[in-house]
Amino acid sequence: QSALTQPASVSGSPGQSITISCTGTSTDIGAFDSVSWYQQHPDKAPKLMIYDVSHRPSGVSNRFSASKSGNTASLTISGLQAEDEADYYCSSYTTSPTHVFGTGTKVTVL
Amino acid sequence: QLHLQESGPGLLKPSETLSLTCTVSGGSISSSNHYWGWIRQPPGKGLEWIGNIYSIGNTYYNPSLKSRVTISVDTSRNQFSLELRSVTAPDTALYYCARVYLRKFEPWGQGTLVTVSS
Numbered sequence: 001q002s003a004l005t006q007p008a009s010v011s012g013s014p015g016q017s018i019t020i021s022c023t024g025t026s027t028d029i030g031a032f033d034s035v036s037w038y039q040q041h042p043d044k045a046p047k048l049m050i051y052d053v054s055h056r057p058s059g060v061s062n063r064f065s066a067s068k069s070g071n072t073a074s075l076t077i078s079g080l081q082a083e084d085e086a087d088y089y090c091s092s093y094t095t096s097p098t099h100v101f102g103t104g105t106k107v108t109v110l
Numbered sequence: 111q112l113h114l115q116e117s118g119p120g121l122l123k124p125s126e127t128l129s130l131t132c133t134v135s136g137g138s139i140s141s142s143n144h145y146w147g148w149i150r151q152p153p154g155k156g157l158e159w160i161g162n163i164y165s166i167g168n169t170y171y172n173p174s175l176k177s178r179v180t181i182s183v184d185t186s187r188n189q190f191s192l193e194l195r196s197v198t199a200p201d202t203a204l205y206y207c208a209r210v211y212l213r214k215f216e217p218w219g220q221g222t223l224v225t226v227s228s
Contacts, residue, residue, distance in 0.1 A: 001172070001174070003156065032213075034213040036213070036215070038157075045206060045219065046157065046206075046218055048214055048216040048217075051212070051214040051216075052213075052214070057216065091157075091159075091215065093213045096170075097170060098159065098170060098171075098172060099162070099210075101149075101159055
């Protein structure tokens with residue numbers, strides 16, 4: 001199975017909004033509403049930020065929102081803050097059934 | 111609060127077998143609808159799903175690793191384990207365990223670094 005495709009890097013100034021895309025296929029993102037997003041700070045374990053395409057776990061800022069259209073999912077961070085600088089990974093359940101992660105996106109706050 | 115902790119050797123030689131254990135505390139590994147998974151991350155690279163197991167033993171593996179991987183569960187110890195056979199340098203990675211509940215990974219263990227080197 002191939003990794004989901006994400007841009008290698010996205011940057012924005014404090015207060016701005018950025019969007020990270022995650023492109024898969026009809027056998028993963030397109031097949032289920034089971035897309036999740038993870039934030040990983042350096043030398044830390046990943047943290048769940050979004051599940052089931054657009055749901056936020058308790059404690060995650062509402063500045064994080066997400067959606068899906070066809071085979072592509074997107075994560076938007078609004079009101080960008082310095083603490084948002086991290087790597088972000090999408091993940092999807094697949095028809096195999098397995099799980100697949102995205103290639104990862106480094107978010108830089110300028 | 112659920113907590114997961116990986117343990118196992120940090121250095122292996124090529125062709126050896128990687129064996130890691132994840133100890134679950136703060137909850138039962140036999141909880142309904144809870145799967146338990148392994149994910150790895152080579153240094154400076156992205157996340158790769160290795161496989162999941164359910165408490166009664168049902169397993170699901172990454173096709174690219176399936177021939178070398180076995181995940182098992184010990185409900186009496188509230189632990190699950192990863193075995194990866196015939197390791198080579200590309201298997202060098204930070205190995206994480208995580209609960210997989212309703213197709214999402216949360217929480218994660220802190221990770222354990224495994225280095226393959228002669």
